[in-house]
Amino acid sequence: VTMRIVTILYPRKHLYWKWPALFHLICSGIGIGGYIFLNFTLNFLETIDFSDLTTLLLNLFLLALVCLGFVSLTIEAGRPKRTLFMYRGFFSSWISIETFFFMIFFASIILNEFIKSNLFSLIIIFNSSLFLIIQGLIFSSMLGIPNWCTKILPFFILSSGFTSGTGVTLILLTFLGYYFSLLTFFITIAIILVNAFIWIWYLIILNKGLVVGPTNSKKNTLLFIYTYIILFILLFASIFQFDFIAFLHINFINITIGLLILFISSFQKYFIIYKVSFLRDVTLSFYKK
Amino acid sequence: MPQFSMVIDLKNCIGCGSCVEACHQFNEVPPGSIWRRVFEKTEIDKGNLIRFFLSMSCMHCDDPPCVKVCPTKATNKSKFGIIDINEDLCIGCASCVLACPYNARSINNSVYLKNFVFLTNRTDACKKLGVASKCNFCKNIVENGLKRGLIPGNDLDATPMCVRSCIGGALSFGDLEDQNSYVSQVLNKNNSFSIMSELGTSPNVFYLPVL
Numbered sequence: 420v421t422m423r424i425v426t427i428l429y430p431r432k433h434l435y436w437k438w439p440a441l442f443h444l445i446c447s448g449i450g451i452g453g454y455i456f457l458n459f460t461l462n463f464l465e466t467i468d469f470s471d472l473t474t475l476l477l478n479l480f481l482l483a484l485v486c487l488g489f490v491s492l493t494i495e496a497g498r499p500k501r502t503l504f505m506y507r508g509f510f511s512s513w514i515s516i517e518t519f520f521f522m523i524f525f526a527s528i529i530l531n532e533f534i535k536s537n538l539f540s541l542i543i544i545f546n547s548s549l550f551l552i553i554q555g556l557i558f559s560s561m562l563g564i565p566n567w568c569t570k571i572l573p574f575f576i577l578s579s580g581f582t583s584g585t586g587v588t589l590i591l592l593t594f595l596g597y598y599f600s601l602l603t604f605f606i607t608i609a610i611i612l613v614n615a616f617i618w619i620w621y622l623i624i625l626n627k628g629l630v631v632g633p634t635n636s637k638k639n640t641l642l643f644i645y646t647y648i649i650l651f652i653l654l655f656a657s658i659f660q661f662d663f664i665a666f667l668h669i670n671f672i673n674i675t676i677g678l679l680i681l682f683i684s685s686f687q688k689y690f691i692i693y694k695v696s697f698l699r700d701v702t703l704s705f706y707k708k
Numbered sequence: 709m710p711q712f713s714m715v716i717d718l719k720n721c722i723g724c725g726s727c728v729e730a731c732h733q734f735n736e737v738p739p740g741s742i743w744r745r746v747f748e749k750t751e752i753d754k755g756n757l758i759r760f761f762l763s764m765s766c767m768h769c770d771d772p773p774c775v776k777v778c779p780t781k782a783t784n785k786s787k788f789g790i791i792d793i794n795e796d797l798c799i800g801c802a803s804c805v806l807a808c809p810y811n812a813r814s815i816n817n818s819v820y821l822k823n824f825v826f827l828t829n830r831t832d833a834c835k836k837l838g839v840a841s842k843c844n845f846c847k848n849i850v851e852n853g854l855k856r857g858l859i860p861g862n863d864l865d866a867t868p869m870c871v872r873s874c875i876g877g878a879l880s881f882g883d884l885e886d887q888n889s890y891v892s893q894v895l896n897k898n899n900s901f902s903i904m905s906e907l908g909t910s911p912n913v914f915y916l917p918v919l
Binding site: 425427428433435436492495496497498499501502504505507508511512513514515518557560561562563564567698699701702703704 | 799810907
């Protein structure tokens, strides 16, 4: 038996899920990841004692980002006023499940202000991680886009969320005048390394079964490498306290690290939404005896 | 339960496009939306140049990826095995468009439809504004025909418009579960294939090969 494949439709760009989807991914990644980093690393590992008002404001800021990301999704819908219909069928699709987890996330952040318990914080962290994974599952369930339809994508969205959350927390807390212990920096390095590892793994998968190559792939790879190199130099500079550009009592190295981390995670998401989202090619397979 | 399906004989398709015209005319498909398309391909087989046409629409899969991703259950599989969209529930999120590997779905152009409603005062067209649309095997015709005791595929009044309008006799329609139906008999007698069945969607549109 011989097989013959005839291509009917070649891979092509699509019109949907552009900047609102990117905005949603970036905002919810920063919001959820930031919340996890703030509550886990700093609550459990740091000795920083936040005042209640600071914690409340930070949490509300991160929650507002997640809400903003959700609202942005409705912009692209053909019938935005019908968005509430998503609450009709919980668990009917990954988008519905994400909506459900968003509600839990929203409620738990509010409740966490009243229930000050480590166990409750751990439950929220677990729930938030699932929330990020489900966002990835929405993309990986899109059978029409082979570059999204991979099992690694949910883990990438999770790691990217952690990374962007780390970045935004570093920026916010540095502005508020807090300094971090070595342990926090090592956790930051570990998060970035895991993210880089998953990202490279995803790119390898893409290169194996890629239908159409992303444009300027060499340029993008070099951009990533240079950003990572600068990031690690700055991270080690911060660990060894080479505070060579510190003035006005603000640690500019930490802010630069945070901004670079945000740039990396946002660019990765941009790459997924804009550069590799090609519709599947339609082929005929003739089997002949 | 019946499972309506379509068989397209590639040898008989002459690429006239009447199926596309009949479909788009009857279902009032707005510009930019695609329910049915005809592709032209030229291949070389054993030294012979073979030109063939492929009429393609929604595959009405047994395991449809579009149904799994719909957040409002607007896309559903009817009791006749037809995948349909409830226009009153669809939010136009386009997740079904991206989930369909056959590129058989699109979101209706709101600008055109708004002008259409304004010029013709056809307020019923408002339902289609900004929602997903695709081939539904002319569900209204099939269901009304069944109510009248007609057999879709055999009786023209219960058969989708594309099948009715096919001048080459390439398209046939019927119940796959009924062993006496024309489509069942054609599939039993001939080798057939479905498009990208390796994805596990189990399409219900079958093709008789030309090569």
